[in-house]
Amino acid sequence: MSVQEDILSAPHTSEIVAPALSSRHDRVRGYLERLAGAVPQVLLLEGGTAREREALSLWWATRLNCPEESAPCLSCAVCAQFAARNNRDMFYLDGSEGSIKIDDVRAVRAVLGEPPRGRYRVVVLAEAQALGIEAANALLKSLEEPRPGTSFVLLAPQRERLLPTLVSRSWVLTLAWPDGDSAPAPIAEWADALHEFVQSGHGWFARTGTKSSLDHGTGLQLVAYLQRQLADALTGRASTSFSRMLASRLDDAALRKLDEALAECQDSLIYNVNPALVLDWLATRLYAWARTSRRA
Template sequence: MAAAKEGRKAPSRKSAAEEQLPGIEDARTAFAPALSGALERPRSMLRALRFRPPQLLHLEGGEAADRVALALWWAALLNCDDPEVMEPRASAMGPCLSCSSCLRLGVNMHPDLILLDGREGSIKIDDVRGLRSILGEKPHFSRWRVIIAAEAQALGIEAANSLLKVLEDPCPDTCFVFTAPQRERLLPTLVSRGWVVTLPWPEAGRPLAEELRPWEQALGRFVSEGRGWLDMTAARNGMDAAKAHQILLIGQKALADCLAGREGGMLAAVFRRMPAQALMQVDELFVECQDQLQAQVSPLLVLDSMAARLHILARR
């Protein structure tokens, strides 16, 4: 655990760029998912940790937008310019979300916030190596430097091992935050080095996001009829690991809907026609594909192989 910082004031240096504050609405839009009533318990846990923040914090559960917004909220809580936020008597207070520090953190314009965004693709070892030159420095304007690995399941094996080596050495005035759907998607050695805060799990049976429905329909049609899928993936040459994980989750959700007796979509209907033994093989296939994406196998290759093997299982 990091040393207590109660009462410590942030440095007062300001550059010309710092005077140009982002709009309050832009910042508050970024924080909005973290402010829902459903996340009051995780926020309460973070408020209790703010005087002695762990070097590494894991945020699991919820949706990706909830996890990343709460990571930004945590960064704002640690660095809010409102002096009352760090008073022990103000244990129920959150960040003000309107001071210079909060606004900049909300829109990723703060010099002491580093965001490695796995939502945009895999987090590579060069991204991690770039941290080493700054970790020995004190934060420029804040009490704490915060490094967020958003959707850290996108860490490549080399990048994850490199981060593990970074965490083996004390990093004064630096807090790491990893967000992931489940802690099991990360290296166990990384999970063991941090605190885990679990957000409420998504409601079972919730409809797919609108942008994922064409993929669910295409996969269901291919598994059933053996056509259409390869044309769709061929048109997506820019397919990255983050998008592939979302498509894999379509299959996992369809399997869960099938097993729970929920109606689901076209793919769940295909699964309902398959015997129990085949459904066990489908589950094992999804785990295998997840491991392949984690090992940075080509996302298109993983998805096309998954679709072909699901079609074979359905035909049998």
């Protein structure tokens, strides 16, 4: 089997980018279509879920490089290569697997002086909040001068998680946030348990104390869900029992502390700290803030 046949036999391109094709993201795809005519050097996709951000970055790569008139066709070899991250013009640094290190950024910088082999070189930094300080500074040096034919795509839950100097160089698009009531059942169960603990002080530690009850993936999904609940509470869109609890029990100072705590939890989980310890730390602080806040 040839390399091209091997690529085309992998999961279909439309399956890989399926989350990007949801009607929830029609607005963002519309903006990307317009930007394809004048490609910004740095694009920042925030909001949505990690999987949706990833899918939209791959859709963008296919949009820029597909040779068909109806780009992206999602059926040609070029689309398949970029969606599978299997093209010489595609670089994907995945912060969800650990910190993005300076050596990773240097490896990309080493080829930036060369023109792309195809239409556009696409450099995706997934979960870009995992950029270490040295790596972020190395990336900034790459962005100080125009790189014709290169599109950098930063993916992050919120722009506030990135260095302001990176955000200031980016064209920011915000994906539709997940519906508050649509959390997967396991995440909803953990959120309900945390809600009950904040209210009563009972049940949480028995749940996290069960061996292997909470893995890193679930922990990251739970933190992302809680970040969304916090965003709803801050903007007056509280539609779930958890977000309403935050809005009613925590004052502005406590909500800011929670935002910082959730960011610390996400970083700790990315660095493979025991998820039960991370979420226990969060639960105890949330319990205390709910009792000392002026709104309590």
